Amino acid sequence: MRLLRFLLLFSAAAHAAPVPLKLQRFSDPSPAFKETAGTVEIHGPMSIRATPATPPGPADLVLEMEYFCAGGVPTFAALPGPPFEAKTARMLPEIGHSETWTTYTARIATKDKPLPSDWKELRLDFPIPAQGVLQVRKIHLRPEQPGEFDAIDSHPSAASTPKALQAYLDRKFPASIDKVSVGKDLVRIEGKTGGETGNLHLADIPMDIVLGDSRSWQTLVEVKPQADGSFTIDVPRRRPRDGFDYDRLTSRWQLVRKSAEACAPISHARYAEWVECRSPELPAAKPKNKKGLGGWHRGKIPDELEQLGISAVTVNLIVNSYVSLNPGAETIPFQWQGRTYYAREKNLAAMDATLLEAQKHGVMVSVILLLVNPAKSAEPAVKLMGHPDAVRQGTYAMPNVTSPEGIALYGGILNFMAERWSRPDGKYGRVHHWIIHNEVDAGWVWTNAGDKPAIVYLDLYQRSMRLMDLIARQYDPNARPFISLTHHWAHHGAKYWHGSKRLVDLLVEFTRAEGDFPWAMAYHPYPQNLFNPRTWEDEQATFSFDSHKITPKNLEVLDAYMKQPALLYKGKVRPVHLSENGFNSKDYSPKQLEDQAAGMALAWKKMAALSSIESWQYHNWIDNRKEGGLRIGLRKFPDEPGDPSGKKPIWHLYRAFATSGEDAAAEPYLKTIGISTWEHVLHRGTIR
Incomplete structure (x- = not known):
């Protein structure tokens, strides 16, 4: 059995040298346990030996590793030995579902409960589900760091409490702000006092100020209503704020009654719903079909968009990499809210080239905005832009939308990019839509802001959505911010x-209170088990609004939900893009490749019948060995022996979609699913 060496960061003192571990199976070698490029891949339940190369010391021990595991692993045992006895077992917390490399930490010993003095190795009993795969790298033991297992503060000063937020959303105020319009030089606020009289004022509340903050009332504009209680007030679009030139584009406005003691709100606050646009005639994207590609890369298989007939792509964009607080040899200065920042020319040029290539093929581009986690970086711009409560468990972070400096930096680079990539001449290419972060219902992993109740988390997130919306519509009247969500629907998932x-419902509550905006949905309806492409077998996908998951099997649920009156925008259904989805082939055998293609055939036939769904971006384009054992690509691994990046049957099926050859290409998979016509996969009943 080959042994895999990992770093073991263990010491009795902080400066001691690391102690390596050797990992191996207890039983004979098996393809269920293998090493690839420094990563151990474990298929199904298994016990693993973890042996230190030198004797560990007496310090408190923490097990830490990076892992990738779709579906997760339940609570598992770590047994010191030999002998390995149940009485000395340490039950460690579950390994959560993760579709990216995620850090896992757990205590295996403390001063009060040390490991036996003569232990030589650990036995790790992983109860991995039969079809599951756990990938592990960089596993080590180390001393516990002060405070690392303390409870996370869910209610920092820069956030409102769940109780206060819910009370605000539920409150019936007598007065109302009915419309806010932002012109080139003026902001117009219209509303009704609802019979309220007395010392009435409009409060200009910058986006970064949270509910309950006394700074909400720092800037007031007197209101003198008409006899019927209505009022219309024009104010300059810009005003001084803390020495800077503040743009009221992002303010919300609230009617208050001022007294000698305090201000009392008599309406909800409201954001702008109309923004003057530089290019109101800029045409909307008009994809020729619903066929898209996720995580597309320019220059990699150059003719692929044309060959597959792709009409839409998503492109990842790490916001922090485009901006600096200080000038440099390859930076461009720009201003926002009276502050000067610097855009990185090299990264801009690379994205320009990607967008120009997409533009050449006439495809719709949706950019996914991602932020480096400040818990993992010391870079000043990252620390300023990222949410201060983010913890290391998050791959990416929520922006710091409740800090004047943080939101100014974030808004500044968003404004720079939106202006650059919405030009009528298309000089730098075009971004049509903006996907705001990734899978925010799983924000702990993908858009981290610490441990927050859902309503507190959504209050932060909807500010990021609104900020992008208000900025983008200055340059493109058709641009939309998209909320990015996993397939975990009525159940939280992890x-x-x-x-x-839960997050969609909360977003609707916030828009009902503070004014609607044209948000749309970027959903990821993977099969229930990411490793099993036979989505027609998904038992957690039911035809109810309370379904645990929405997968290709029950896409009708998402369509029906979005068509409810409360979800409409100006009477129309919001666009739904299925912006990240794919089907796994457990290997490259004919049966597994057949099941993979059958799942896609079912999904396409479902989607084609649902009017709210505008696009399906297939992910992953090409199999990736760093995706936890998944093979969800249209093509094989780039380093696959004998057939690098080879086309799978699903590639040929995908190419046939939206062409005259679609039915013939899909027909063989009816037998795989066990039906005689695609009508049998369509749900025609009532969903509620």
Whole structure:
């Protein structure tokens, strides 16, 4: 059996040298346990030996590793030995569902409960589900760091409490702000006092100020209503704020009654719904079909967009990499809210080239905005832009939308990019839509802001959505911000997660209170088990609004939910893009490749019948060995022996979609699913 060496960061003092571990199976070698490029891949339940190369010391021990595991692993045992006895077992917390490399830490010993003095190795009993795969790298033991297992503060000073937020959303105020319009030089606020009289004022509340903050009332404009209680007030678009030139584009406005003691709100606050646009005639994207590609890369298989007939792509964009606080040899200065920042020319040029290539092929581009986690970086711009409560468990972070400096930096680079990539001449290419972060219902992993109740988390997130919306519509009247969600619908899916339905419902509550905006949905309806492409077998996908998951099997649920009156925008259904989805082939055998293609055939036939769904971006384009054992690509691994990046059957099927050859290409998979016509996969009944 080959042994895999990992770093073991263990010491009795902080400066001691690391102690390596050797990992191996207890039983004979098996393809269920293998090493690839420094990563151990474990298929199904298994016990693993973890042996230190030198004797560990007496310090408190923490097990830490990076892992990738779709579906997660339940609570598991770590047994010191030999002998390995149940009485000395340490039950460690579950390994959560993760579709990216995620850090896992757990105590295996403390001063009060040390490991036996003569232990030589650990036995790790992983109860991995039969079809599951756990990938592990960089596993080590180390001393416990002060405070690392303390409870996370869910209610920092820069956030409102759940109780206060819910009370605000539920409150019936007598007065109302009915419309806010932002012109080139003026902001117009219209509303009704609802019979209220007395010392009435409009409060100009910058986006970064949270509910309950006394700074909400720092800038007041007197209101003198008409006899019927209505009022219309024009104010300059810009005003001084803390020495800077503040743009009221992002303010919300609230009617208050001022007294000698305090100000009392008599309406909800409201954001702008109309923004003057530089290019109101800029045409909207008009994809020729619903066929898209996720995570597309320019220059990699150059003719692929044309060959597959792709009409839409998503492109990842790490916001922090485009901006600096200080000038440099390859930076461009720009201003926002009276502050000067610097855009990085090299990164801009690379994105320009990608967008120009997409533009050449006439495809719709949706950029996914991602932020480096400040818990993992010391870079000043990252620390300023990222949410201060983010913890290391997050791959990316929520922006710091409740700090004047943080939101100014974030808004500044968003404004720079939106202006650059919405030009009528298309000089730098075009971004049509903006996907705001990734899978925010699983924000603990993908858009981290610490451990927050759902309503507190959504209050932060909807500010990021609104900021992008208000900025983008200055340059493109058709641009939309998209909320990005996993397939976990009415069930939260994992610890610290919120569930897609819960966040959508909260977003509707916020828009009802503070003014609607044209947000849309970027949903990821993977099969229930990411490793099993036979989505027609998904038992957690039911035809109810309370379904645990929305997968290709029950896409009708998402369509029906979005068509409810409360979800409409100006009477129309919001666009739904299925912006990240794919089907796994457990290997490259004919049967597994057949099941993979059958799942896609079912999904396409479902989607084609649902009017709210505008696009399906297939992910992953090409199999990636760093995706936890998944093979969800249209093509094989780039380093696959004998057939690098080879086309799978699903590639040929995908190419046939939206062409005259679609039915013939899909027909063989009816037998795989066990049906005689695609009509049998369509749900025609009532969903509620």
